[in-house]
Amino acid sequence: MGWRESLDSYFEITRRGSTLATEIIGGLTTFMTMAYILFVNPAILGDAGMPRDGVVAATAASSAIATLMMGLYAKVPYALAPGMGLNGYFAYSVVPFVTGILAARGVADAGGKAWQVALAAVLVEGIVFVILSLTRVRETVANSIPPSLKFSIAAGIGLFLTLIGLENSGLIAKGGPTGISLNVHALVEPGPILALGFTLVAGLLLALRVPGALLVSILLAAGLGWAFHVSPPPRGVVSLPHFTAALKLDLHDLASLGLATATAIVFTFFMVDFFDTLGTVTGLSAAAGLMDEEGRVPGIGRMLLTDAVGTTVGALLGTSTVTTYIESAAGVEEGARTGLAAVVVSLLFLLGLFFAPVFTATPSYATAPALIIVGLLMAQALRNIDFKDYTEALPAFITLTGIPFTYSISDGMGLGFITYVVLKAATGKWRDLNPVLIIVAAIFIAYFASLPYIMK
Numbered sequence: 001m002g003w004r005e006s007l008d009s010y011f012e013i014t015r016r017g018s019t020l021a022t023e024i025i026g027g028l029t030t031f032m033t034m035a036y037i038l039f040v041n042p043a044i045l046g047d048a049g050m051p052r053d054g055v056v057a058a059t060a061a062s063s064a065i066a067t068l069m070m071g072l073y074a075k076v077p078y079a080l081a082p083g084m085g086l087n088g089y090f091a092y093s094v095v096p097f098v099t100g101i102l103a104a105r106g107v108a109d110a111g112g113k114a115w116q117v118a119l120a121a122v123l124v125e126g127i128v129f130v131i132l133s134l135t136r137v138r139e140t141v142a143n144s145i146p147p148s149l150k151f152s153i154a155a156g157i158g159l160f161l162t163l164i165g166l167e168n169s170g171l172i173a174k175g176g177p178t179g180i181s182l183n184v185h186a187l188v189e190p191g192p193i194l195a196l197g198f199t200l201v202a203g204l205l206l207a208l209r210v211p212g213a214l215l216v217s218i219l220l221a222a223g224l225g226w227a228f229h230v231s232p233p234p235r236g237v238v239s240l241p242h243f244t245a246a247l248k249l250d251l252h253d254l255a256s257l258g259l260a261t262a263t264a265i266v267f268t269f270f271m272v273d274f275f276d277t278l279g280t281v282t283g284l285s286a287a288a289g290l291m292d293e294e295g296r297v298p299g300i301g302r303m304l305l306t307d308a309v310g311t312t313v314g315a316l317l318g319t320s321t322v323t324t325y326i327e328s329a330a331g332v333e334e335g336a337r338t339g340l341a342a343v344v345v346s347l348l349f350l351l352g353l354f355f356a357p358v359f360t361a362t363p364s365y366a367t368a369p370a371l372i373i374v375g376l377l378m379a380q381a382l383r384n385i386d387f388k389d390y391t392e393a394l395p396a397f398i399t400l401t402g403i404p405f406t407y408s409i410s411d412g413m414g415l416g417f418i419t420y421v422v423l424k425a426a427t428g429k430w431r432d433l434n435p436v437l438i439i440v441a442a443i444f445i446a447y448f449a450s451l452p453y454i455m456k
Contacts, residue, residue, distance in 0.1 A: 004020060007020065007340060008020070011023070011075060011338040011339050011340045012075070012338060013337075013338050013340065016337040016338055017337060018335055018336065018337040018338055019335075020340070022335040022336065022337075023077070023335075023336055023337075023338055023340040023341045023344070024340075024341075024344055025335070025336075026077055026331035026332070026335055026336025026337075026341040026344075027077070027331060027336065027340070027341040027342065027343070027344025027345045027348070028344060028348070029211050029212075029331045029336075030077070030079050030325075030327060030328050030331030030336070030341065030345050031079070031344070031345045031348040031349070032211045032212030032215055033211060033212055033213075033214070033215070033327040033331075034079060034081060034325050034327040034328075034345075035212070035215045035348075035352070036214040036215045036218050036367075036370045037059060037063070037081045037082060037084070038056065038059055038060060038349075038352050038355075038359050039215075039218050039222075039359050039362045039366070039367050039370075040084070040087075040218075040367045040370055040371065041055060041056075041059045041081075041082045041087055041319065041320075042055040042056050042059065042359055042360055043168070043362065043364055043367045044087045044088060044090075044091050044164075045087060045090065045091055045115070045319065045320060046360075047091050047092070048090065048091035048092075048095040048114070048115045048118070049095070049111050049112055049114070049115050050115050050245055050318070051242075051244040051245055052356075052359075052360040053242040053244060053356050053360055054242055054243060054244030054245030054246070054318050055245060055318060055319055056241075056352075056353075056355075056356040056359045056360060057241040057242055057243045057244075057245075057246075057317070057318075057353060057356065058243065058245055058246065058314065058317035058318035058319035059081065059082055059319050059352075060241070060349050060350065060352040060353040061241070061243075061317050061349075061350075061353060062081075062082065062310060062313050062314035062317050062319055062322050063079070063080060063081040063082070063322070063346075063349040063352075064346045064347075064349035064350045064352075064353075065310065065313050065346075066080035066081075066306060066307070066309065066310025066313065066314070066322050067079045067080050067081075067342050067343075067345050067346040067349060068342070068343060068346035069306045069309060069310070070303065070306045070324070070339065070342045071339035071340065071341070071342030071343040071345075071346060072339060072343065073302055073305075073306060073339075074299055074302040074303045074306050074339065075299070075338060075339035076299070076303065076338070076339055076342065077328060077331055077332060077336035077337060077338060077339065077340075077341035077342050078303070078324050078325070078328040078342060079324075079325050079327070079328050079331075079342055079345040079346075080306070080307065080310045080322050080323060080324050080325060081322060081323075081325055081349075082314060082319045082320050082321065082322055082323075083273065083320070083321050083322065083323035083325075084161060084371075084374050084378075085157035085158075085160070085161060085378070086269065086273060086320050086321040086323065087319075087320040087321075088157070088160055088161055088164055089157075089268065089269070089320075089408075090115075090118050090122070090320040090321075091320075092164060092407060093407065093408040093411075094114075094117075094118040094121065094265055095111075095114045095115050095118050096114075097265075097408075098110075098114040098117045098118060098253075098257070099111045099114040101257060101261075102114060102117075102253070113250060113253060115248075116248045116249055116250035116253070117250045117253045117254045117257070118265075118320075119245075119248060119249045119250075119315050119318065119320075120249040120250050120251045120253070120254040120315075121254055121262070121265045121266050121269060122269055122311060122314070122315040122320055122321055123249055123251075123312060123315035123316065124251075124254070124266050125266050125269040125270045125273065125311060125321065126308055126309075126310075126311035126312030126313075126314075126315055126321075127312060128266070128270055129270060129273065129274065129304075129307070129308035129311060129312075130305065130308040130309060130312060132274075132308075133301060133304040133305040133307075133308045134305065144434050144435075144436035144437055145271075145436075145437065145440075146392070146420065146432065146437075147384065147385075148385050148386065148392040148393070148395065148396040148420075149395060149396065149399060149413075149416055149417065149420060150381075151381040151382065151384045151385050151396065152381075152382070152385060152395070152396035152397070152399040152400045152416060153271075153399055153403075153412075153413055153416070154378050154381040155378060155379045155380075155381045155382045155400050156399050156400045156401070156402065156403030156404065156412050156413075157378055157403060158374070158375040158376065158377065158378025158379040158381075159375060159379060159400065159401075159403065159404040160375070160403050160404045160407075161371045161372075161374055161375040161378070162371065162372050162375030162376070162379075162404075163375075163404050163407075164371055165367075165368040165369070165370070165371030165372040165375065166368070166372065168195075168364040168365070168367070168368045168371065169186075169191070169192050169195030169196065169199075169364070169365050169368035169369075169372075170183055170186040170189065170191055170192040170195065170365065171183060171186055171192050171195065171196060173186075190225070190228070190230045191225070191230055191231070191363065191364075191365040192365060194221050194224060194225055194230065194365050194366070195221070195365040195366075195368040195369060197221075198217045198218075198220060198221040198366070198369045199217075199368070199369040199372050199373065201217050201220065201221075201369075202214055202216075202217035202369045202370070202373050203373065205217065206373065213373075214369070214370045214373060214374075217369050217370065218362065218366050218367055218369070218370055221365065221366035221369065222361075222362045222363060222366035225363055225365065225366060226361075230363070230365075231361075231363040231365075232361065233361060234357040234358050234360075234361035235357055235361070236357040237355065237357060237358060238354050238355060238357070239354065239355075239356050239357050240354070241353040241354065241356065242356065243317065243318065244318070245317070245318025245319070246316065246317050246318045247316060247318075248318060249315065249316070258450065260443070260446045260447050260449075260450045261447065261450060263443060263447070264414070264443060264444065264447035267440075267443060268413060269321055271413065273307070273311060273321045273323050274304075277303070277304060277307045277323050277324050303324070307322070307323055307324055310322035310323070311323070326377075331345075382400070390423075391420075391423045391424055391427055391429060391432070392420075394419060394423060395416045395417075395419040395420035395423060396416070398412075398415050398416050398419045399412050399413060399415065399416030400412075402415040402416060413444070414444030414447060414448060415444075417437070417440050417441045417444055418441045418444055418445060420437070420441070421433060421437060421438055421441040422441075
């Protein structure tokens with residue numbers, strides 16, 4: 001048996017109605033649509049004080065490892081990388097929160113240690129996810145959270161990312177009597193103008209269905225900025241990977257935050273990761289025709305386990321939660337149906353290990369359009385919410401607005417869960433509640449109640 005026949009037999013290429021060339025093209029297309037994470041993730045986690053070269057290495061390596069496992073073990077054409085939204089929660093919610101606690105305790109260099117505590121929380125979440133993926137608990141948890149909260153969490157994170165993108169672009173600024181406002185001075189500065197212009201370019205490319213629209217907009221914006229000296233160009237193109245953020249987790253300080261606080265942080269990482277993955281693999285499997293007659297996804301346990309392992313490996317290497325990417329749909333649209341496409345994506349991420357100088361020199365005005373557009377894509381989940389039922393609509397709305405307005409995914413989620421349980425109980429709709437949902441709301445109540453004492 002030749003190598004072509006071996007590949008066909010292992011990945012079931014012919015049986016799934018695909019070809020070797022189609023799988024390779026599908027893999028290339030998927031990588032093009034999600035390679036922007038190699039630029040954006042170091043920028044976001046760098047804001048948390050993490051070494052950008054280390055984040056580049058961790059992003060590329062964890063994406064390559066997890067995607068390779070998805071291809072070889074789950075045998076589906078889905079790619080993984082550090083998740084958008086979760087990296088924002090890591091950098092702009094968890095790290096500032098932990099910094100405040102450590103600083104209040106008089107810990108030296110609280111900001112420099114906070115991201116290590118956040119990485120420890122990601123590791124714990126990954127381990128919990130692995131355990132649940134090996135049991136039937138995952139189905140119980142998945143079926144316990146109402147769809148309206150799932151969709152509003154996704155849309156709320158989208159608004160949060162858009163807010164971060166607008167701030168990073170310089171188009172809006174914090175402070176002043178309104179707390180946040182248009183930065184009028186930015187309207188004549190080159191960086192914000194490039195950010196605004198290439199947000200429109202990215203939208204145009206998406207409308208024209210150009211593969212890799214976000215990546216193209218990042219490269220063009222950064223290239224123009226470097227050419228016209230808006231920001232310093234990279235000092236080189238190729239370098240050896242530097243895993244300067246690997247094994248920097250601080251489990252001791254995570255435990256010292258207290259049970260309620262540590263649980264809430266880990267729980268939020270888990271909830272977003274779990275349901276994002278569940279929704280993504282279900283949607284992708286439907287698009288790829290990989291569902292059975294009853295609407296179930298064969299092998300979903302392997303997909304969830306792969307995601308969980310990816311998160312665990314990513315935390316050890318030095319990045320936020322790794323999750324399955326909806327951008328894999330681009331490869332599916334090109335005809336990819338097997339794990340061979342994921343193997344192609346994995347190999348391309350490995351190449352990304354050696355281009356850290358380019359990724360770390362990419363300015364925030366170049367990555368801001370990607371954040372804004374991803375926010376738009378995630379906000380589309382709102383179309384699935386029934387706003388006529390106020391016991392569903394109000395908790396969804398509280399979650400949707402709470403995430404960006406509190407500048408915290410966990411706080412917005414917590415307010416939404418509590419509101420949902422209280423409204424359903426008050427209106428006698430006990431059938432819409434379940435023990436898991438009530439326990440989740442109780443955890444968030446304990447978390448909120450503990451904050452005044454934690455932050456003293």
